[in-house]
Amino acid sequence: MAQPVPFQKKQGRVAVTIVTGQAEALRRSKPAQSSMVRKVWQHRADYAYVLPAIVVMLIVIAYPIYYTVDLSFFMTPPGLQLRDKTFVGFDNYTAILTSDVFWTVTWNTMIWTLASTVISFVLGFATALALHRSFMGRGVMRAILIIPWVISAVAASYIWKWIYHSDFGVIGAILVGLGITDRPPNFIDSVGTVLPSLIVVNIWREFPFAMIMMMAGLQTVPEQLLRAAQVDGASAWQRFWHVTFPHLSNVSTVTILLLAVANFNSFIIPWIMTGGGPSNASHIWITHIYELAFGRQRWGVASAYSVLLFIILMTLGYFYVRALSGEKKKERGA
Amino acid sequence: MSTVAETATTPTRRRRRVDGWRWAGRIFLALMLFYTAVPMIWMLLTSIKSGFAAMQLPPQWWPAEPTLASYQKLLDPTNSVGADFLRFFWNSLFVSTLTTILGLIVAVPAAYAFSRFTFPGRNFLFFSVLLRNMFPAVIFLIPLFILMRWVGLVNTHGSLVITYLTFGLPLAIWLLKGFYDNIPIQLEQAARIDGATRFQAFVLIVMPLSVPGIIATAIYSFIGAWNEYIYAYTFLSKNEQLTLPAGIQRFFSENTTDFPGLMAASFMMSVPVVVLFLVLQRYFVRALTEGAVKH
Numbered sequence: 059m060a061q062p063v064p065f066q067k068k069q070g071r072v073a074v075t076i077v078t079g080q081a082e083a084l085r086r087s088k089p090a091q092s093s094m095v096r097k098v099w100q101h102r103a104d105y106a107y108v109l110p111a112i113v114v115m116l117i118v119i120a121y122p123i124y125y126t127v128d129l130s131f132f133m134t135p136p137g138l139q140l141r142d143k144t145f146v147g148f149d150n151y152t153a154i155l156t157s158d159v160f161w162t163v164t165w166n167t168m169i170w171t172l173a174s175t176v177i178s179f180v181l182g183f184a185t186a187l188a189l190h191r192s193f194m195g196r197g198v199m200r201a202i203l204i205i206p207w208v209i210s211a212v213a214a215s216y217i218w219k220w221i222y223h224s225d226f227g228v229i230g231a232i233l234v235g236l237g238i239t240d241r242p243p244n245f246i247d248s249v250g251t252v253l254p255s256l257i258v259v260n261i262w263r264e265f266p267f268a269m270i271m272m273m274a275g276l277q278t279v280p281e282q283l284l285r286a287a288q289v290d291g292a293s294a295w296q297r298f299w300h301v302t303f304p305h306l307s308n309v310s311t312v313t314i315l316l317l318a319v320a321n322f323n324s325f326i327i328p329w330i331m332t333g334g335g336p337s338n339a340s341h342i343w344i345t346h347i348y349e350l351a352f353g354r355q356r357w358g359v360a361s362a363y364s365v366l367l368f369i370i371l372m373t374l375g376y377f378y379v380r381a382l383s384g385e386k387k388k389e390r391g392a
Numbered sequence: 393m394s395t396v397a398e399t400a401t402t403p404t405r406r407r408r409r410v411d412g413w414r415w416a417g418r419i420f421l422a423l424m425l426f427y428t429a430v431p432m433i434w435m436l437l438t439s440i441k442s443g444f445a446a447m448q449l450p451p452q453w454w455p456a457e458p459t460l461a462s463y464q465k466l467l468d469p470t471n472s473v474g475a476d477f478l479r480f481f482w483n484s485l486f487v488s489t490l491t492t493i494l495g496l497i498v499a500v501p502a503a504y505a506f507s508r509f510t511f512p513g514r515n516f517l518f519f520s521v522l523l524r525n526m527f528p529a530v531i532f533l534i535p536l537f538i539l540m541r542w543v544g545l546v547n548t549h550g551s552l553v554i555t556y557l558t559f560g561l562p563l564a565i566w567l568l569k570g571f572y573d574n575i576p577i578q579l580e581q582a583a584r585i586d587g588a589t590r591f592q593a594f595v596l597i598v599m600p601l602s603v604p605g606i607i608a609t610a611i612y613s614f615i616g617a618w619n620e621y622i623y624a625y626t627f628l629s630k631n632e633q634l635t636l637p638a639g640i641q642r643f644f645s646e647n648t649t650d651f652p653g654l655m656a657a658s659f660m661m662s663v664p665v666v667v668l669f670l671v672l673q674r675y676f677v678r679a680l681t682e683g684a685v686k687h
Contacts, residue, residue, distance in 0.1 A: 097512045103590075107505035108517060110498045111565065114558055122535035129534070185424050188417035199421065201670055203428050208669045210619035212637040213658035216644070217435045220651050228434055231451050242449075262427065294413045323528035326621050330641060344530045351534050352626060364531045371527055379519050 123368070130361035143358070150362035159338060159346070166253060167322065167342040174260045174321040179314055181261065182268025187298075189269075190276050200273075207266035211326035218259040219331050222246050246332050249339040256340055259327055264320065268313050275309035276302070311381045319374060343367055439463070439655035446651050462656035473643075477657065479632055480639035485664075487549050487635055488617040491556040495564055495613045496606060498557070503568030504594055508577070518569075529559070529622045537626060551627045552635070556620060560613040567612065571605030572598065608675035615665045636661045 130150055132143040154160050189200055206214065221228050222245040230242025245255040279302050287297045325344045328334060334341035334349060341349075343363070351360035438446050440458045468474035505511075506518050536555060537546070545551040575598060583593040624638040634642065640661065644654050669676060 094512065101509065101511035104505055104509040104511040107501040107509070111502035111561055112517065114498060114554075114561065117554075119532070119558060121539065122532045125535035125538070126531060181424065184420060188421045191414075191417075199425065201673060203424060204669070204673075205432065205666055206428055208615060208665050209662040210621070210637050210665070212619070212621050212641060213662050214431075216640075216654050216658050217431050220438065220655065221431055221434060223651075226447050226449060226451060226651075228451060231449060235450060262431065265424075266428075323530075325528065325530065344528050347530050348533070348622075351530075357534060361534060364534070368527070368531060 126361045126364050126368075129358060130365045132358045134355075134357040146358070150359045151366075153359060154362055154366070159341075162338050163341045163343060163346045166338075166340065169253060170257060170260070170324075170328075170342050171318060171321045173254075173257050174264060174324075175314060175317045177257075178261050178264040178317055178321075179268045179310075181265040182270075182313075183272045183310075185265065185269045186272035186276055189273060203269060204266045206263050207270075211263060211324075212330060214259065214263050215327050215330035218262070219246070222255060222331075246340075247336060249336055252332055252336065252340045256328055256331060259331070260321065260324060263327075264317060267320075268317060271309055271313040271316075272306065275306045279305045308381070312378075315374070315378045315381060319371070319378070322371070322374075435655045435659055439652055439659050441652050443650060443652055447649070462652045463660070465653065466656055466660065473653075476631065476639065476643065477660075480634055480636045481660075483549065483634060483639075484618055484636040487552050487556070488614050490549075490553050491560060491617040492610050492613045494553065495557055495560050496610060499561055499564035499568055499609065500599075500602075500606065501594075502561075503565045504572055504598065506565065507569045507572035508580075518565075533622065533626055536623075540627060546627055547630050547633055549633065552617075552620075552624055555623050555627075556613075556617045560616050563616075564609045564613055567609045568602070568605050571602050571608075575601050604675050607672060611668055611672050611676050614668065618665055 129143075131145060131147060133146045133149070134143045185203060189196060189203075222230075224230065224242060224244045224247055227242055227245070229245070230239075233239045234242055243251070246252050283301050283305075284297055287301050292300065323344060324342070325348065328340050328342055328345050329348070332340045334345045338346075344367075347360050347363045347367070350356045350363065437453075437455060439462055440460060441452065441455045442457065442459055442461065445452055445455060445457065465471065465473055466477045469478055506514065532555075540546045540551045545554070579597050579601070580593040583597045584590070588596065619637065620635075621637040621641070624635045625641065628634050628638060631639075631642075640654075640657050644650070644657075
């Protein structure tokens with residue numbers, strides 16, 4: 059490797075360009091046809107660093123995606139005797155889109171994702187704002203608030219299942235004690251209340267994440283700007299709305315997207331607490347797919363569901379990447 | 393608007409003006425603390441009750457006869473419950489540690505390359521790595537299950553380590569890249585001028601500086617693997633192989649009324665990650681936000 063590889067990084071760019079500027083110019087003037095191959099060859103050593111990561115990802119990601127798409131066009135007998143699968147074209151897809159369960163589950167997923175994301179974000183952001191000023195016991199308070207996010211979702215589900223218990227649950231006992239109801243309500247055993255009850259659990263686990271992100275974001279808001287606004291007579295609300303909030307738009311976008319994806323993909327809380335019941339009232343896409351595949355062994359239909367999910371997530375992913383790279387561009391311009 | 397000008401100049405008055413917001417903030421914080429802490433406190437209180445004391449209406453707000461029987465039962469290797477629990481605990485520890493170590497070995501060079509080198513396809517590869525985060529376990533579950541069965545890894549910890557690696561990798565790479573981005577490149581340039589190879593500069597200069605990032609990423613992978621449920625639940629069916637989340641789920645689907653035991657198990661399952669998190673909180677929070685928030 060005689061050719062010195064220039065350090066092309068943000069920080070070092072200016073200095074490096076001065077040194078290698080001429081070489082760079084020479085290289086650019088070469089004919090274009092072989093330039094891609096040449097470039098790859100020149101950087102061959104770089105790939106060694108990422109190769110292990112790529113290989114692992116290929117085996118466990120690219121192959122499964124291909125396999126899922128393939129399987130979604132087949133009907134499979136139960137018991138995973140995959141040699142006996144029969145090609146059925148788009149039948150799995152039409153079966154899904156014409157079933158009633160599909161629409162119930164989709165509706166549930168939308169409510170679950172939207173409510174969890176929006177409320178977690180608002181609560182997390184508000185907590186971050188309230189914790190921004192330093193006071194006695196702030197560190198302790200922050201640590202306690204983050205714990206629900208660290209513990210396992212399985213533990214969280216069992217804790218809340220016990221709290222919601224229809225005979226001995228603590229919330230029911232309080233409601234009865236205060237004389238609000240005669241007997242403890244069935245939070246997770248009745249169609250009407252199950253989804254909101256599960257959303258409360260999910261928010262309990264998710265808002266600390268929004269809080270951490272927004273706390274870090276708040277630290278980047280320049281103090282001078284806030285003080286200048288204050289001198290100009292802006293009220294606390296105006297300072298927040300016109301200075302703090304616009305400054306946090308990028309962090310907010312990334313946080314909301316990550317929350318939305320995490321909520322869309324959540325499985326453990328509904329699965330452990332209700333298993334999707336009663337009568338599908340708490341089934342969301344992921345739990346439904348799981349049940350189709352591993353419960354009823356309808357692998358083809360479950361795969362078709364996965365492919366649909368995949369398409370939805372790719373759309374979300376597009377915005378995710380755009381939000382991330384948009385940030386980069388801004389940073390570079392600044 | 394003369395009052396505004398005054399309040400801006402005199403600190404005592406200004407504080408009074410903000411009081412309304414400050415009180416709102418305090419009350420809000422108190423409510424959030426209540427929401428966060430009460431379930432955890434109730435878990436602890438239930439875990440030190442007897443099975444009979446837990447099943448009462450109205451409940452015993454404070455256990456009348458606190459007992460550590462549930463903990464003793466879970467930690468006693470001579471009875472079947474305790475033996476199972478300790479086995480699950482050990483399995484979780486083994487799988488999580490192995491995942492963390494292997495993950496770092498793969499993620500550190502990759503993150504460094506994504507941070508420092510400009511090779512063709514760098515952005516494409518980086519974003520495709522990130523995109524993995526978008527997809528739920530379930531999408532990969534069916535084909536992976538079939539794949540694992542095909543290579544004979546079902547019912548082994550190997551199947552878990554391999555899958556945990558991949559879903560931990562994107563995040564690990566992202567977190568570590570954030571750290572490398574913040575290490576001044578001039579340090580490596582100086583090392584190169586002094587005659588170090590690129591690899592030497594990486595190992596001798598950058599690696600020691602990125603220890604906080606590596607610690608943070610390690611905690612993150614460990615907690616992720618420790619808490620993972622769906623793959624463990626699907627890939628493992630033999631009792632002696634199960635990790636804690638799947639093991640507890642399977643155990644208590646058979647003993648549905650032993651809530652003190654369940655709460656004690658949930659508590660002990662949370663202890664390692666919460667302790668780890670509290671001790672290394674600084675690194676952890678910093679790592680998570682480094683990627684999304686640039687200083």
